[in-house]
Amino acid sequence: MSISIYRLTVPMFQRGLASLKTYLDKAEAYAKEKNIDPAILVSAWLAPDMLPLAGQYQRASDSAKFTLARLTATDAPKFEDNETTIEQLRERLAKTEAYLATFSAQALEGAESRQITLPGKSGIVLQGDEYITTFALPNFYFHVATAHAILRNQGAPIGKRDYLG
Template identity: 90%
Template sequence: MSISIYRLTVPMFQRGLGSLKTYLDKAEAYAKEKNFDPGILISTRLAPDMLPLSGQYQRASDSAKFTLARLTATEAPKFEDNEKTFDELRERLEKTEAYLAGFSAEALEGTESRQITLPGKSGIVLPGDEYVATFALPNFYFHVATAHAILRSQGAPIGKRDYLG
């Protein structure tokens, strides 16, 4: 028995976005408890050449929505990538979740064989199932894990259970 593309994408993305929402709640409470500007967390990077926390949220959101758009040959909603507060990041996650909720299992039937061109200039084309397994999910979880690492590096009280949902 094979697993459907729907089960590999929509619930996985929803779970990861749920973890990101938990991180926001805990990070905001941490900033209030320690009495510092939460913008510090939002602009923190793990390394100078990496995106800040806000960018990790934006890319996780983009990974989820663009994966489904590519698989279904539809347009994903466009977001401005200008979030600077916890509330703005929450709003972005909510819009992404609403978009994901619009997909049914039937909408993704047959997409395992749809040819997907990887973003960027590589020109690599993969069938939908390989695209999900080797690019879309690893990319999404990279950004969720990096957001986790940024917040932990700053002392926010999040842990493995928060990551796992």
């Protein structure tokens, strides 16, 4: 039995974005309860050489939208990467969700065999299905999990169930 490229991408990204929205709700409530400036959480990071929480949200959003754009040979919307508040991160997630909602299963038919060049300077080319399973989904979930870890590290009450949706 095969699984469609649509089912491997759009619902998976939607689920991860839903987890990220839950994190924002819980982070906002935590900041209010503990009288913490929410900007501290948005700018928090795990290590100096890693992106802060806002960067994790930006990269998760980019991973979802650029994956679908590459698989359909279309252009993804461009976002500024300038979010500094919880509300701005919510807005970015909403824009990403709206973009994902424009894709149908038919739009992704044949994408499993499309040749995708990995971003960056590597020049590595993967077939669409391999691109999804070895790069796009792991990259997306890395940023979702890192956002989770940053907020946990800051004391926010999020757990595995929030990650799993």
